[in-house]
Amino acid sequence: MKEFQLIEKFFTKQASSRRDVELGIGDDCALVIPAVNKSIAISCDTLVENVHFYPDIPPKALGYKSLAVNLSDLASMGAEPAWMTLALTLPDVDEEWLTSYSEGLFEAAEYYNIALVGGDTTRGPRSITITVNGQVPTGKALTRNGARNGDWIYVTGTLGDSALGLDVIRGSRQVAPEHQDYLVNRHYYPSPRLLAGQALRNLASSAIDLSDGLLSDIQHVLKLSGMSAVIDVDLLPLSDALKSSVNDEEALSYALTGGEDYELLFSVPEAQKGALEIALANTGVSFAQIGQVSTGDKLRLIRNGQPYTPTNIGFEHFS
Amino acid sequence: MKEFQLIEKFFTKQASSRRDVELGIGDDCALVIPAVNKSIAISCDTLVENVHFYPDIPPKALGYKSLAVNLSDLASMGAEPAWMTLALTLPDVDEEWLTSYSEGLFEAAEYYNIALVGGDTTRGPRSITITVNGQVPTGKALTRNGARNGDWIYVTGTLGDSALGLDVIRGSRQVAPEHQDYLVNRHYYPSPRLLAGQALRNLASSAIDLSDGLLSDIQHVLKLSGMSAVIDVDLLPLSDALKSSVNDEEALSYALTGGEDYELLFSVPEAQKGALEIALANTGVSFAQIGQVSTGDKLRLIRNGQPYTPTNIGFEHFS
Structure with a gap:
């Protein structure tokens, strides 16, 4: 697993910081400070190779998209992105692939101001699970159940x-x-x-x-x-x-x-x-x-x- | 994917409720209300079949353990469990397996008072990613870096x-x-x-x-x-x-x-x-x-x- 620990360092170096991140990657948990009077919106999506994406997808696009699809869930609730974890399962350590993947991921992360605060990197069939946390004023989130006749x-x-x-x-x-x-x-x-x-x-x-x-x-x-x-x-x-x-x-x-x-x-x-x-x-x-x-x-x-x-x-x- | 949506319903039915869960499974995001003056501890672990567990592990044990290992990360920070997401990737829909797996998962979830608020169920090589959120008074979390000479x-x-x-x-x-x-x-x-x-x-x-x-x-x-x-x-x-x-x-x-x-x-x-x-x-x-x-x-x-x-x-x- 040693080489997989190197991957984690790779993502750690690039992790952007937000002022509400008290402790980032590197301990048993990350610590973040939630805003007052806001609820936390949580969503989680898994992308599996050959199910949700083809092996020939450019890794940079996969990095961007794997976050963007989660951010879209925050968008639909009216939430602001805050923190995320990345669970990356890879068949091998391919530095070129990782460079491009993380470039795409951090491009989206920086643009939308979401901090990578934790994750797990494991060996196995390629798959990506990202869990995002956003914030929205309590009681103001958009949901699926409020459509009324005539809207x-x-x-x-x-x-x-x-x-x-x-x-x-x-x-x-x-x-x-x-x-x-x-x-x-x-x-x-x-x-x-x-x-x-x-x-x-x-x-x-x-x-x-x-x-x-x-x-x-x-x-x-x-x-x-x-x-x-x-x-x-x-x-x-x-x-x-x-x-x-x-x-x-x-x-x-x-x-x-x-x-x-x-x-x-x-x-x-x-x-x-x-x-x-x-x-x-x-x-x-x-x-x-x-x-x-x-x-x-x-x-x-x-x-x-x-x-x-x-x-x-x-x-x-x-x- | 229809049959996989059934799985989600299966987990939805059993999801325990906490008073701080404003909106549980079923929308684009869950909504939870963080406690005042507490930081949120976030951790994420992936378990891949044949890497972290053998195919013959009893599914109930896998359900329990896949959550317990994440709760252990909260324990080491001094945090109280609060909410979690489950990303479950399975090669097929095996109701017997799912019954036992969820029994083990919810046994731990109920005992340790953590609410399943979201997740994703996908087809692919068996793997489990759980992301847990806990709460700890801000500034009081235990970390790895504070050991001093003589302690x-x-x-x-x-x-x-x-x-x-x-x-x-x-x-x-x-x-x-x-x-x-x-x-x-x-x-x-x-x-x-x-x-x-x-x-x-x-x-x-x-x-x-x-x-x-x-x-x-x-x-x-x-x-x-x-x-x-x-x-x-x-x-x-x-x-x-x-x-x-x-x-x-x-x-x-x-x-x-x-x-x-x-x-x-x-x-x-x-x-x-x-x-x-x-x-x-x-x-x-x-x-x-x-x-x-x-x-x-x-x-x-x-x-x-x-x-x-x-x-x-x-x-x-x-x-």
Whole structure:
């Protein structure tokens, strides 16, 4: 295990410091000082090679993304990132791989101001578990269960890019050269919408991040809120890269069911609509209203004012 | 992944509640409310099959132990357990295995009052990452770096049982029937010394838990404290089961280098010795003074007042 202890030193050296970190890596536990009147938001995600990522993913992208997907969970609660642990299981000590992986990880960690305070490095089949802690004023966190009849439904950013990016990476789609980097980067380097999440704290009635795809993730909100919804697919925000790379039906399919967008999906009561638009405009994150919460138990999609059933999707599975 | 979502529900049902858990499993993050004037102690351990445990470990023991080893890290800081996340990677959904695993996990969780607030369940080679959060009054945590010249060195419990227990399990040692269960249980069901750790908060100058073996773990304390030590091996606390199962030299070897005891090793200034004995007696945990912190850079062992070199151990490696 000696060589694995060297890895820990490697991560220790780069660990960024926050003033609320009383004791960082190197003892049996890290010690952190929580803020007064704030709750701690905790989330944990495991990425396993050949399940959640392919062996050929650039290690820098994996480092960035393995943290970004966790930060996206903090974003959807309206929390600010604070501290994290990294459990890294690797088949061997590959310094080049580790250099790139940690570069990506710390790029995200420094940008989003989260301190690596502990972890464990072990030998085994490659997998990564990151646990993040964020902070949010007690009682102000965004949850999945607050959507109410008539609330407007929004998403940040654009949808479907990441899934198309993955198809480009896997070679199953060809796109014009000018769109390739954008789409691949949307897959490898998702942007957790932390500022948007924080801006939504007093405005949104529910929020979730989009990891499995819009049609899948919205069900969690609707089920926990005891609501249904109408989504106008004409309003789904699509990037130029997506629109010019595939036909309209395919674009909608990517936007509705493509996973790993890591955008926020949230609902806002009518009375907060104006305040929302101002608050989000200040964050610089684009957003679009795509539908409305309704009663009932069946999610409805409309296009050109007519009921819409996406092609090439097991839509029944979702409804 | 559907079947894996069922697993999550399985753990959700059994999750114990604490009043400081504002929101448990089921949203993007859990929310917990930290206590005022306390720091949060964070630790994370990964157990990989065929690296940290054998495939034939009883799943109940694995459930218990995978949490207990993390709680031991909280104990060595003097922290009280609070919340945890579980990242469970499994090759398949084996309900019998999951029933036993969760039984062991929740047995420890309920006994030590720690709430499972989140996690991730994924398909892949079997491995377990648990991240625990504990709480300790700010400034009162025990660390590895405070041992000072002349401080007395103590351990809790008895040493070497777990390593002998593993040899019994693997079939490389035969012991008398009356000692077998005790030794095997010391390996499978370690007792994190949480009450002892909390009792040491204002008394000990340093503390660490014994996971790799006394000779290995004491080095972390001595190195970070800039000290050395003398250990009188005649004072090492040995169980009757250990003493009657192997010869004296072998018993010392197990006690000095056997791993996974999860006892506490700590140092106490002369002035606190009396208070220590009262405080620990109240916890019901046995403890023994085994040596003294000294200056110098070479750990010394003595036996019958003479320098001692353990047999069958790469002692030079440690000194």
